[in-house]
Amino acid sequence: MKKTALNQLHKQAGGKMVEFAGYEMPVEFSGIKDEHLTVRNGVGVFDVSHMGEFWVKGPKAAALVQKLTTNDISKLRMGQAQYTCFPNGKGGIVDDLLVYYYEPEKYLLVVNASNIEKDWDWVVSQNQEGAELENASDRISLLAIQGPKAMEVLQKLTRVNLSDIPFYTFVTDEFAGIDDVIISATGYTGSGGFELYFDNAHAEAIYKAIFEAGEEFGIKPIGLGARDTLRLEMGFCLYGNDIDDTTSPIEAGLGWITKFNEDNDFIDKELLSVQKTEGVERKLRGFEMIDRGIPRHGYELTDQNGVVIGQVTSGTQSPMLNKGIGMGYVAKEYSAFGTEIYVKVRTKLLKAKVVKVPFVSLQ
Structure with a gap:
């Protein structure tokens, strides 16, 4: 198993370690519910260094990224x-x-940990443009500092x-005395942060500096378990669960x-355009349990x-709502909001x- 640069610190903090996407990663520290509520109400730190990072550079970089991705990168300004x-x-x-427009002729693609090899092979195989590619995944560490107190914590460490x-x-x-840190207002929790x-x-130096700065705010390390419940409360897709090679966007x-605008030519544009116009037979929908059950x-x-x-x-017990929530594909005639459906749990049908x-609206 691969290990992130923070592996030992997670073990020292009592992290329960599991195999995930080929990495030894912490699934929880103080408990999933406690960690979830820490992020919703305060601030928590996720080590997501297992994610993949590809640089796409050179005069053909934009053309390749535009072809590979469904969104329209021509709308990006540098720094977006x-x-x-x-x-x-x-x-x-x-x-x-995520696509980062880093500088002219230079983009950073941030991909899911479980797909690094597959994605890299795909990008390389599609590079008829001759863009310069670099897989930097094993060299880059990534921390997500999430929650309403994240900005106050991090502001102590940067000008x-x-x-x-x-x-x-x-x-x-510069961040925590280290040059060339990318500080990005992104995250997959819905609670804000960087x-x-x-x-x-x-x-290690950056991680320790963040925890020192966050001590007064009750900062905690957060594992993959709460990362999953947080993203699900927001209805964000998880690759391998809600989307995969068999599901269309x-x-x-x-x-x-x-984006189907004229100058955005991407792989599968025609096929997906037909789906958008004519509709699809099934749709990914969120649902809340009426009967008790997860x-x-x-x-x-x-x-x-x-x-x-x-x-x-995807499904879980929502720590914010204290009820079962989930996402799933349903036949289009059952996809209208408010439609009653049933979840089959063993022999029971739960409404x-x-x-x-x-599922949760955060102000």
């Missing part, structure tokens, strides 16, 4: 980031990712005015990152007679209803 996905040439999704970094923008500057990218050599409700990945979704209409892709995401 964009959520997007790689279509796979058959209507499915290779991965979802950059963090309130001047709008959502989905970034700067590269993500920091830096060389592995600086990981249109089915998955990702039409908002699939939906789990792989459970069947049915109508009141037990006829299968779909499948749960739920289709709702809009996010």
Whole structure:
């Protein structure tokens, strides 16, 4: 198993370690619910150094990134980031990712840990443009400092005015005495905060500085368990659960990152355009449990007679709502908000209803 540069610190902090995407990663420290509420109400730190980072450089960089991704990078200004996905040439999704417009002729693609090798092979295989590619995944550490107190904690450690970094923008500057740290107003929790990218050599120093700065705010390390419950409360997709090579961005409700304007030619544009115009047979929807119960990945979704209409892709007990929530693909005739559906748990049919995401509204 691979290890991030912070592996020993996680073990010292009592992290319960598990194998995830080929890495030994902490799944929890003080408990998933406690960690979840820490991020929603205060500030927590995730080590997400297992994520992948690819640089795309040179005069052909923009052309390649535009072709590979469904969103429109021509709309990006330098210093902006964009959520997007790689279509796979058959209507499915290779991965979802972030694109950072770093400088002229230079983009950073941040991909999911479980897909690094697959994504790298895909990008290389599609590079007829001749862009310069570099897989920097093993050299870069990534921390996500998330929650309403994140800005106050991090502001102690940088001269950059963090309130001047709008959502989905970034700067590269000094942080905790280290040069060239990417400070990005992104994250996958819905509770605000920043993500920091830096060389592995600086990981321990930066991590310790953040915890020292955050002590007065009750800062805590957060594991993958709470990362999953936090993203699910926001209705954010998890690759391998809610989206994969068999799901289209249109089915998955990702039409908002699939831009069909004239100058945005990307893989599968024609196929996905037909889906957008003509509609799809199934849709990814959020649902809340009416009956007591926790939906789990792989459970069947049915109508009141037990006829299968779909499948749960993600599910949990929401720490904020204290009820079961989930996402799943349902036949389009059951996709209207407010529709009652049922989750099959062993032999029981538990009532739920289709709702809009996010499940939790955070002010």
